[in-house]
Structure formats: structure tokens, C-alpha cells
Amino acid sequence: MASNSVSEGEQIQNGLPHLTRFITTHDPSTGKAIVHSKGPASWTTYDNQTMGFSVMYTTSEFPISLNDDKDLKDHENIVASGKLGLVNPHGTVCRVVDFGPGHKPLMHRTQSLDYGIVLEGTVEMELDSGEKHVLRRGDVAVQRATMHAWRNMSETEWARMIFVLQDCQPLTVAGQHLKEDLGQGTTGIPPSGND
DSSP, X not given: OOOSOOEEESOOSSSSOOOEEEEEEEOTTTOOEEXXXXXXXXXXXXXXXXXXXXEEEEEOSSSOOOGGGHHHHXXXXXXXXXXXXXXXXXXXXXXXXXXXXXOOOOOBBOSEEEEEEEEESEEEEEETTSOEEXXXXXXXXXXXXXXXXXXXXXXXXXXXXXXXXXXXXXXXXXXXXXXXXXXXXXXXXXXXXXX
């Protein structure tokens, strides 16, 4: 997540499939399901375009209210604010992350419960204890506010993961309150503000 350059817009030309996001809702006159919106994913790139983030959706409360499309409005507002950190306080974030070949992993912690699913490639998960585990396409990591880093194991191909981050209550382990720690060089990534 280190960032010495940040840009927004289209996906990096990395050979991975382009993403289309579909958001559903209800026709107010019939109650039937319809597509509210669909379109290409919007990307923010970091580290000289060796890593890309695309936020698919956010929620700002739990349980979420879908009445009157309140969640849609809240999502649009949080994304437009430019203040979304890795975690959305009191809510969730669904984010796709593309990792370039040889991208240097950054040890970090979010104060959240995260589901990380490998969509493309092979990714190494490293924990601050020194443990390393290889995750392949379809593997799922459940991150419970632990210090960790992701490394694309390929020197030639891009890797892609999807993450669902859920805010959590403050965590204390061995008498120490564990807070968000984005590590060094995180220019462009705002703090989540949930600890």
C-alpha cells in the first residue's frame, strides 16, 4: 500500500479482466428487482501503477437500511468525499486490489474483520510473526485485525484479490490496544478513523 504516486480512472493495462459493477434495487411501482446502475470499475493506482484499488461498494451502518435507497446515497457520498480509508467506520467496504509483479509488500493492520479472496494469480500472505502462507485462486483469508502483508508471487503476471472489510470493535491482546497501522509510505490512503 505504499504510495509515491496516486492516480484515478481506468484500470491499469495489466492483462487482467476488466470489471463491471452491477447494483440492483427495486422498481418503486412494482416492487420487482431491477438494475439501478452498471458500469466499469473506477480505479485508483498506487506505487507507480504497480497496485490498483477499485471500491465496488461501501456501507455506513450495520445492519444496513436499504429503504428509499439510503445505502446508495450513503455510498455515493462516502466515495465522493475522498475520505474513505481502508475501512469505513460502522460499515463495510468491498474492494478489488490488483498487485503487480514484484510489488513490494507492506506490513499493515486494519481495525476490521476482512475476507480476502484470491481471484487471479498466487499471493503470499505474510504475518508479523514471520509466518508465510501461499494462497491460490479461490483461497480465502480471514484477517482478524492482524498485521499482515500481501505479495504477488509472480515476477511476470498480475494478481487480483477481492476484500470485504467490516469495521470491528476495538481489539485488546495481551493488554495492548491494537489500532490501525498503515505502515510506512501510505501517502494517498486516508486513515480509516475507526480506532
